[in-house]
């Protein structure tokens with residue numbers, strides 16, 4: 189028997205030696221303008237134009253806002269059980285339906301498992317069987333994520349759910365471009381269908397060799413095999429709308445890079461997610477996003493998503 193501690197020690201040793209070899213190898217090779225090339229390589233999707241809305245009639249807009257139906261999957265380990273109540277009470281009210289899946293969810297798992305890829309796979313299978321044809325978008329988030337569903341729906345306006353793609357905050361890792369779980373993952377109805385067709389194939393089995401691959405990378409490998417690619421979601425100025433970090437981190441980072449643009453430098457007005465929130469911070473976000481307002485100021489948004497029935501203005 190090798191204990192966990194020893195195993196990590198050996199992994200550490202191995203990683204150390206491999207890095208050493210790699211540094212020696214690549215240290216002598218010059219890679220020109222690496223950053224610039226990467227900027228243009230990734231796939232991305234932009235938010236819609238305001239003009240697209242203005243051309244539509246009131247009736248068309250109402251129909252459209254009703255036709256974008258989002259099912260929210262909150263997926264987390266059992267240590268996040270304590271988030272369940274606050275999530276139910278805050279942003280998830282704005283999903284057309286939201287459910288919390290954790291390893292304590294006896295419908296799906298007989299035993300406690302720490303295998304997040306297994307958990308994610310089983311959850312996607314279950315959701316597809318039960319709801320695959322009732323919603324056109326499937327949004328998966330961590331329990332510590334805060335999402336503004338109205339902004340997600342706005343972003344999805346004019347995107348075709350019968351096309352195979354998935355979106356969020358993409359990261360490039362070697363040849364693989366994947367949507368990071370921390371920022372939230374959105375699957376179109378078509379990608380959900382394709383995912384289900386391939387989930388039981390060997391391409392979707394655990395691909396880890398030496399180190400466990402994270403569940404979001406495993407998902408990307410599996411989806412790629414099904415012809416579904418990852419798209420980075422950006423606002424009209426190219427800023428991320430799915431954020432993998434809390435606002436405070438993003439602002440601090442932006443301030444040190446560009447002190448003239450405290451908020452503008454980091455955060456989109458149409459941001460969809462932030463991550464790393466405690467339950468209390470979620471309440472503060474609800475206040476900031478839905479309740480705080482300047483008296484007498486009317487927003488004139490072209491698309492209207494009504495708040496959930498019975499909630500007091502949030």
Ligand SMILES: *[C@@H]1O[C@H](CO)[C@@H](O)[C@H](O)[C@H]1NC(C)=O
Nearest residue numbers: 346347348349350351352378
């Ligand atoms: C959406 O995509 C499907 C399948 O590719 C296509 O048949 C359909 O015409 C598209 N709809 C719109 C509104 O572009």
Ligand SMILES: *[C@@H]1O[C@H](CO)[C@@H](O)[C@H](O)[C@H]1NC(C)=O
Nearest residue numbers: 254494495496497498499500
């Ligand atoms: C909202 O809730 C009220 C009271 O529970 C009910 O009478 C009404 O029909 C509901 N409206 C919608 C749109 O579901």
